[in-house]
Amino acid sequence: MPRQQRRPPAARVEERHRGARGQILNAAWQLAAERGLTGWSLSELGAAVGMRAPSLYVYFASKDAIYDELFAQGCRDLLGVLRQVIAQGTTPAERFREGSRAFVEFAVAHPARLQLLFLRVIPSFIPSEGSYALAIEITQLLTDNLRQLGVTDDAAADLWTATLTGLATQQVSNEPGGRRWARLVDRASAAFLATTTQAHSPTPEE
Amino acid sequence: MPRQQRRPPAARVEERHRGARGQILNAAWQLAAERGLTGWSLSELGAAVGMRAPSLYVYFASKDAIYDELFAQGCRDLLGVLRQVIAQGTTPAERFREGSRAFVEFAVAHPARLQLLFLRVIPSFIPSEGSYALAIEITQLLTDNLRQLGVTDDAAADLWTATLTGLATQQVSNEPGGRRWARLVDRASAAFLATTTQAHSPTPEE
DNA sequence: CCGGATTACCTAACGGCGTTAGGTAGCGTG
């Protein structure tokens, strides 16, 4: 009957594991950026951190588990960027415009990350519950941002997320590294704002 | 020095090959629809047409070559649908509205096809020159459609293709089989039309 | 400082993938 003795080491091990996992995830981001979201193998990822492929299973349960961590990290990064940009804005309209711009910039800066977060590209990968909750937070942030503008229509928010992801997706799919679609975000913001607010705000009644 | 003798058989062979290729492509569409664009193997595809995997190489040079044919077929199908819908419209505005609606319907009807045609999902697959020309034809059709409305701005056309693919992509990525984004196409059409034409048409000068 | 437990890696191997090589029944035609 093996009692648990010597607790302290377990904490140290977990700490070192956390470091190794971070290193592996950084290497995975780099491989994804260089060769596409699915264009690398566990052998290559292992080599990038000085290991053989099977050793990666000490730190992650599967390749999909690595994708799940990348998904969560990407969500947290985007949330951080959006929150910072929104905090800097002085008016609701400015927060909306700058938030939209930041979203598209974030997306086109890393095509593989865009695919992982917003397109179901890997048939076997489904985000874990915790990771998906982070994705929901992103859309809620956008929705709240719109609500401050007086746009309480859920359909309007859906249309806006579709427009933003559409611009980003067309950019990275058809002209990676270019600006042809990315530069349209301000124009799209203005047009969206004009059509969705004019329907409710210029008419004083209701 | 083997001269080519007996020409007729060669033609018959090519004809039968065409039939077999069509059968294989049909099975591939079905597998892609059921299991995702990349969620099937050549063994499964072969089994679906009563062959082993290596025998498929009689008809296609590689799996990517099969994807290329599917890509071309998808483009031709979409072109056919759009041309038919546009021909039925009586006014430029109606053609625009119905064409947009048809585009989104076509896309959400078959998620894997949408991924193949508009999202770079398979790292190893790059459309052949001929197939890509068909994809260009699609965007040109949309651009011409807009031009008939007096929208000659290339940026406006880009924004519109981004909006349409964005709606379709959000639909199939976040709620496959649903209508949450797909139903917004008419609203998006109206908003787009309002903002892009009001900037130029109500002002008579210029 | 010793000895056993634990850690952190390794090699070997499995089944499946896309793909290539080589072989063979059966059909169509001179």
Next chain:
DNA sequence: CACGCTACCTAACGCCGTTAGGTAATCCGG
């Protein structure tokens, strides 16, 4: 009837993600 070609097959290669099992190095209480 015999030949050549067609249309398939099996075997095999290297790579994939993954599992099993083994082994040096390290840690820590006695």
